[in-house]
Amino acid sequence: MYSKKRIAILGSTGSIGTQALQVIAAHPHVFEVEVLTAQRNADLLIEQARQVKPNAVVIADDAHYEKVKAALLPLDIKVYAGENALASVAQMDTIDLVLTALVGYSGLKPTIKAIEAGKNIALANKETLVVAGELITSLAAEKGVNIYPVDSEHSAIFQCLVGEFHNPIEKIILTASGGPFRGKKKNDLVHVTKAQALKHPNWTMGAKVTIDSATLMNKGLEVIEAKWLFKLKPHQVEVVVHPQSIIHSLVQFEDGSIKAQLGLPDMRLPIQFALAYPNRIKSEFPRFDFAHYPALTFEKPDTETFRNLALAFEALGRGGNMPCVLNAANEIAVNEFLNEKIGFLQMSDLVERCLSKMNYIASPSYEDYVNTDKETRIRAKELIN
Ligand code: MG
Numbered sequence: 001m002y003s004k005k006r007i008a009i010l011g012s013t014g015s016i017g018t019q020a021l022q023v024i025a026a027h028p029h030v031f032e033v034e035v036l037t038a039q040r041n042a043d044l045l046i047e048q049a050r051q052v053k054p055n056a057v058v059i060a061d062d063a064h065y066e067k068v069k070a071a072l073l074p075l076d077i078k079v080y081a082g083e084n085a086l087a088s089v090a091q092m093d094t095i096d097l098v099l100t101a102l103v104g105y106s107g108l109k110p111t112i113k114a115i116e117a118g119k120n121i122a123l124a125n126k127e128t129l130v131v132a133g134e135l136i137t138s139l140a141a142e143k144g145v146n147i148y149p150v151d152s153e154h155s156a157i158f159q160c161l162v163g164e165f166h167n168p169i170e171k172i173i174l175t176a177s178g179g180p181f182r183g184k185k186k187n188d189l190v191h192v193t194k195a196q197a198l199k200h201p202n203w204t205m206g207a208k209v210t211i212d213s214a215t216l217m218n219k220g221l222e223v224i225e226a227k228w229l230f231k232l233k234p235h236q237v238e239v240v241v242h243p244q245s246i247i248h249s250l251v252q253f254e255d256g257s258i259k260a261q262l263g264l265p266d267m268r269l270p271i272q273f274a275l276a277y278p279n280r281i282k283s284e285f286p287r288f289d290f291a292h293y294p295a296l297t298f299e300k301p302d303t304e305t306f307r308n309l310a311l312a313f314e315a316l317g318r319g320g321n322m323p324c325v326l327n328a329a330n331e332i333a334v335n336e337f338l339n340e341k342i343g344f345l346q347m348s349d350l351v352e353r354c355l356s357k358m359n360y361i362a363s364p365s366y367e368d369y370v371n372t373d374k375e376t377r378i379r380a381k382e383l384i385n
Pocket residue numbers: 151152153222
């Protein structure tokens with residue numbers, strides 16, 4: 001057997017991708033990068049490929065193909081372009097683990113392709129499980145593929161479950177920082193700007209997930225993600241606001257005992273745990289110090305003000321294609337908010353209207369998901385104009 005774990009990073013130029021490369025660079029005897037892919041950040045992709053010398057790279061936006069090819073072919077790195085290449089590269093024989101760090105719905109198809117090829121998945125792209133959780137988890141079970149969560153909350157739960165996989169879960173408790181607008185009421189949020197919403201108190205992340213954190217949609221998506229990852233009923237998933245982001249989530253077992261995982265908010269830890277599982281490997285990440293956190297506090301989430309969390313529970317309860325509708329409407333809402341076309345509170349309005357207007361499909365096929373996603377985006381844009 002090949003001694004190093006050979007990794008494909010789908011979405012290497014984003015926040016998770018760049019931090020994954022730091023983790024890998026710190027452990028050259030454990031990991032090797034086989035594939036890097038980027039949507040359109042050709043310059044960073046080229047720089048990363050020069051450093052880690054992968055077997056292949058993909059630039060999804062083919063407008064940048066010539067530039068990437070000219071830079072990397074002399075280094076004997078294969079260069080591909082386009083969305084289809086993104087999906088097929090995840091199936092290469094020489095890959096042991098695929099880190100899916102793409103943003104949003106775009107992660108769905110490459111993740112399916114990777115699972116079909118029997119690759120274990122380190123999942124950072126939560127939207128994939130939100131959109132098509134049933135399809136993904138049953139395909140993974142059929143192919144004997146493991147899905148290791150990278151999302152910090154789900155990593156925390158996974159870490160609590162190691163050694164406990166045979167013990168039933170009573171419920172899980174996902175922690176939420178509450179985002180930059182915790183404690184605010186609707187009236188305070190009418191004129192919130194993009195810059196204010198992009199300032200997260202504890203985590204540095206990409207724009208999409210940062211806005212989702214400010215609206216609590218991120219927690220809503222994580223509730224749905226958790227349902228699929230840990231095979232739970234909707235009533236077994238709870239959310240508690242914990243502004244310090246030190247407890248990353250908790251599991252309550254049937255005897256009433258609760259286990260939690262703690263640490264400073266640093267995505268490199270859950271990334272490393274997912275890549276190295278079942279091993280814990282030494283890190284130089286800053287350590288938690290109780291003296292710096294004399295109080296860890298908890299509150300109930302305010303779903304009157306931050307309706308997205310309630311809408312996500314509603315979509316999860318209805319099931320079928322409704323989480324896919326929720327996700328597509330939210331991707332349009334976040335985009336239009338970032339383009340300063342709609343206000344902060346209108347994001348939830350748009351999601352709510354799409355959930356009430358789109359046709360319900362109880363047991364969607366892959367094509368149904370693709371169509372639901374497409375039609376919801378069209379409807380959402382109509383509703384904005
Ligand atoms: Mg998270």
